[in-house]
Amino acid sequence: MLRASDFETAARDRLDPVHTDFIAGGARDEITVRANEEAFRRLRLVPRVLRGRPVRSLDVTLFGGRARMPLLLSPTAFHKLLDPQGEVATARAAAAAGAIMIVSMASTVAVGEVADAARAAAEDGAAPPLWFQLYLQPDRDITETLVRRAADAGCSALVVTVDSPVLGANERNRRNAFHDLPAGLRCENLVDLRDGESGHVRQIAMSAEFSWEHITWLRSITRLPVLLKGVLHPEDARLAVRHGVGGLLVSNHGGRQLDTVPATLEALPAIVEAVAGRIPVLLDGGIRRGTDAVKALALGARAVGVGRPVMWALAQGGEKGVRRLLELLREELSDAVALCGAAALDELTPDLVRPAWSGPLFGGADR
Ligand SMILES: Cc1cc2nc3c(=O)[nH]c(=O)nc-3n(C[C@H](O)[C@H](O)[C@H](O)COP(=O)(O)O)c2cc1C
Numbered sequence: 001m002l003r004a005s006d007f008e009t010a011a012r013d014r015l016d017p018v019h020t021d022f023i024a025g026g027a028r029d030e031i032t033v034r035a036n037e038e039a040f041r042r043l044r045l046v047p048r049v050l051r052g053r054p055v056r057s058l059d060v061t062l063f064g065g066r067a068r069m070p071l072l073l074s075p076t077a078f079h080k081l082l083d084p085q086g087e088v089a090t091a092r093a094a095a096a097a098g099a100i101m102i103v104s105m106a107s108t109v110a111v112g113e114v115a116d117a118a119r120a121a122a123e124d125g126a127a128p129p130l131w132f133q134l135y136l137q138p139d140r141d142i143t144e145t146l147v148r149r150a151a152d153a154g155c156s157a158l159v160v161t162v163d164s165p166v167l168g169a170n171e172r173n174r175r176n177a178f179h180d181l182p183a184g185l186r187c188e189n190l191v192d193l194r195d196g197e198s199g200h201v202r203q204i205a206m207s208a209e210f211s212w213e214h215i216t217w218l219r220s221i222t223r224l225p226v227l228l229k230g231v232l233h234p235e236d237a238r239l240a241v242r243h244g245v246g247g248l249l250v251s252n253h254g255g256r257q258l259d260t261v262p263a264t265l266e267a268l269p270a271i272v273e274a275v276a277g278r279i280p281v282l283l284d285g286g287i288r289r290g291t292d293a294v295k296a297l298a299l300g301a302r303a304v305g306v307g308r309p310v311m312w313a314l315a316q317g318g319e320k321g322v323r324r325l326l327e328l329l330r331e332e333l334s335d336a337v338a339l340c341g342a343a344a345l346d347e348l349t350p351d352l353v354r355p356a357w358s359g360p361l362f363g364g365a366d367r
Pocket residue numbers: 022023024036074075076077104105106133161229251252253254255256284285286287305306307308309311
């Protein structure tokens with residue numbers, strides 16, 4: 001395993017093609033799935049030289065918690081489909097790497113157990129932050145219980161996914177008739193979310209009824225910072241700041257919700273401008289190399305998330321696979337930062353990035 005894409009190749013040999021499709025797939029024509037990665041390829045890095053600046057640190061502090069790299073694990077569902085230990089394996093690998101993990105509400109291990117595993121695996125006892133991803137539920141009591149479970153587990157932020165008023169239409173899943181977890185697996189965070197009925201598992205509800213008032217309400221029931229995941233419109237970024245949101249994760253759900261939305265890298269500059277430094281802006285979608293991360297950071301993201309590569313690595317090699325993936329990405333990132341002539345992440349600035357030359361006939365003047 002030499003690079004992130006190797007894990008996908010290896011995982012495809014092991015996985016049920018139905019599960020491969022579940023991971024790789026996106027909404028409709030998957031135009032946005034492809035756009036995410038393509039956007040990084042269309043940008044070029046313009047490094048500085050002779051700056052006398054060895055890399056000092058890749059650390060990042062978010063909401064008072066420190067991570068050893070600006071690369072986090074985006075929330076993804078159903079890790080036990082990929083490895084018998086599921087999210088426990090992922091969390092151990094993340095903790096060992098000092099990376100923030102966002103536990104999916106649709107995890108196949110309960111968030112409390114994931115958090116215990118992360119704490120036990122952290123080197124020198126200092127576990128990186130664990131955040132919890134939440135789909136607001138139409139029943140407020142259910143949402144409150146989920147928030148309490150996450151807080152009790154020690155999660156230090158809530159990441160509310162707001163790009164899913166309806167579930168994205170993944171045509172591969174339809175073709176494969178993949179709609180449910182296999183027998184024996186379930187969304188453990190949703191177990192017993194109904195009084196009395198022990199062992200009852202609720203379905204995750206997607207709903208279009210939510211508005212900014214629900215974010216205000218959510219903030220009123222928790223002291224945890226609330227981030228929004230899936231904001232692409234700069235006006236929504238302004239509204240988020242106005243509603244006391246703690247941070248934004250610029251995301252198009254890996255191209256799995258509305259197809260033909262912009263690549264996240266394309267959407268980033270306008271969001272960064274709208275937020276104007278008031279809250280941290282993060283990004284996920286299409287990050288496969290250290291240089292991808294550097295480009296997003298240079299354009300104003302404070303950290304970037306990885307989704308599919310973590311799932312491929314988990315399928316390829318369990319906890320060890322995810323550890324190796326994170327090690328590789330960290331090395332690539334460190335390399336790219338050094339080669340840009342920067343000593344730390346705050347020295348990655350927009351002047352280090354430019355569009356690929358489009359040729360003498362069609363471009364404008366070269367910079
Ligand atoms: C198989 C799969 C499951 C996902 N499950 C969730 C989820 O439960 N909650 C969520 O907010 N996002 C979910 N996502 C979206 C990821 O958090 C993330 O936005 C996306 O995967 C990033 O793009 P990348 O895969 O190109 O890195 C999922 C993505 C994939 C591929």
